[in-house]
Amino acid sequence: MKLALHWQILIALALAAVMGSYTGTDMTIGGITWLAIYGFIGTLFLNALKMIVVPLVMSAIITGIANIGQQGGFGRLGLKTLSYYVATSFIAIMIGLTLVNWIQPGVSDQPPPQIEVNQQVSAAVEGKSAGDVVEVFLRMIPTNIVNAAAEGQMLGLIFFSLLFGFFMTKISGAGRETLLGFWQGVFDVMMLITAWIMKFAPIGVFGLVAASVAKTGFDQFENLALFFMTVVLALLVHFAVVMPLILRYVGGVKNPWLHYQAMAPALLTAFSTSSSSSTLPVSMNFLENRAGVSNRVTSFVLPLGATVNMDGTALYECVAAIFIAQLFGVPLDFGTQLLIVIIALTTSIGVAGIPSASLVAISIILVAVGLPAEAIGLLLVVDRLLDMMRTTVNIFSDSVGAVVIAKSEGETDVLTRKEF
Template sequence: MKIALHWQILIALMLAALMGSWAGTDKAIFGVLWLSVFTFIGTLFLNALKMIVVPLVVSAIITGVANIGSQGGFGRLGAKTVGYYLMTSSIAIIVGLTLVNVIHPGVSGNGVPVLHTDAEVMQAVQGKSAGDIVEVFLRMIPVNVVNAAATGQMLGLIFFSLLFGYFMTRIQSDFKQTLSQFWNGVFEVMMLITQWVMKFAPIGVFGLVAASIAKTGFDQFENLAMFFLTVTLALGVHLFVVMPILLKTIGKVQNPWLHYQAMAPVLLTAFSTSSSSSTLPVTIESVEKRAGVSNRISSFVLPLGATVNMDGTALYECVAAIFIAQMFGISLDWSTQLLIVIVALTTSIGVAGIPSASLVAISIILVAVGLPAEAIGLLLVVDRLLDMMRTAVNVFSDSVGAVIIARTEGETNVLTEKHF
């Protein structure tokens, strides 16, 4: 009998809590500190995540942008769709950014940093901030793309990938086909490698969490509870406040709550599977049959949304990065937080629609602002349930987009009482 991945991770977390608290920083085996063993295991997993970051994100963005650009009849419908997705993802990030700065889930009651850092990390973060918004945009254009990939300058690499994907659709068809096949092949291979790496997530989680508990005990779990509440509250605001307002104001829907009734099967499927890709068939069926959106709209908006529209994921990435900075006692100025927003917005495009894929994106953000990627281990304690929640938000936002775009395209038979 095969145990599901999330149960494996849960078992690993419990074992890590027991082993980490027992070993502490002084117990050893055969002369080797248990802490060193935990750190070695966790570092191997982190290195595997870092290994797949560049090729996965580059291939995902290039293929995603190229597919958008090659859609037949892109025109007005495509512009509305992309505009909606950019708007809602930006709003989601702003909601998360606001709440994490108001609640401060990573700050301890006595003001002492929960996690220990050193001058090198502090200098790296401050070096990333630069104190000037101009520096953030200068990093978007790398002097050397290969060097940007080697040094983890993801913002510039993402910008280059966006350009490459766009202009790939503007060249001769034979060259375009060759490049498209190549990058789609790279993306498929990287997806398989990502899924393979995630099979070792329980072992990596064990090492990361056990090392953290061995060094700091259970001090950080109060902060993790606050982090969980902060993300949950932010997702709730986006789902139950922002979405109805958009349906009412832009979509001119008289009763936005009808959409929640229509999308009940979608929300349940997304929550249980943690995969927007797996939920897509249910989403299309519900949007067409229960909400009354035409196939012309749903067949374009929803598959695209399952690929590039990740409101909940972008929100989570942003909150997670700032939470980790707070745990280390590092204050991020507004330009660094803007850098996090930009990277969260762009990396959410390249996040695969599979469970826990956002861990890769979070590691990108941490590297971009100079924070230690090892802190990902803390998030894994609460990641599974939050993954289920943010996937539901991702998919629901796609369905709202289909309704709004259908209404702006003149469809009047959308979310009417006769569908229920």
């Protein structure tokens, strides 16, 4: 029986901790240091992730927007749905941003994981000011899309992809079908390549974590525990405070607790599977049969939400990027943090439906703001449980959106039962 990927990664993490602490930075084999071997393995894995970012993000966004347009999703119902998704994702990111800046889980008396990388990072970020906010918006419209792709300017690529996908739906005939078929084919191929790369994730994780442990020992684990608590607290605030407030004051639901009861089986499914796609049929069933939302709303809002509405993922991306900056002692000014917010919001939409979406999205953010992508290896120590939690938040936000939109459409049977 083949072990599930998450168990393979956990085993790789344990082996990396043992090997990294045992070999340190000086032990050699055949004249080559173990640290160099770890670095080689980790770099190969990171390069593979970086390789797929541009075609994956572009094809995901273009096909997603085009498919919404083909279904007539830019009408009243589509506008309400997308507005809700953007608003709640933004709120989730701001909760994460506030807590990570307040708690500062990456700040400690310990030296940064890699001093030499830290110097490079400081040089890359140094000198930025609030005036760079203007630069952020200028970068949204690249002068050369090919050059933007080559330089990894994801904000410009995302903006171009959104425009391309939208206006692709405005042409008719064979041209539209050809373009949609091409980008859908690119997306399908990139999904297969991503799945293939993730088969090597345990090996890549081993290299990244072993290198980190070899250099720093276990000094950073205290920071990781605080990072874990920060993310959990932020997710809890969004799940248990923001969502019921939206149900009560936007959706007009007198007793928001009823919705938690109605969706409990779907939430448990999401937590156990860590998959929005796998939970989708369960969510639709309980949303219709227990919460009383019509099939018309459910069949539109939930599949779209499983693709583009990832509140927990967006929150996690933002907290993770700023945590890594704190860990390396790099101050992030308002302009840089705004850039992180924008990219976290757009990448949570653009790459949310792919396996290990957060891993790819965080690498995009780190590269965009000049932080070392190698630090992703540290996050993987606590990522599995956090993935289960943020998937639960993603699913619940989708269901709350369906309730709010159903109520706005005049449906009267939503959450009318007193108990479940």
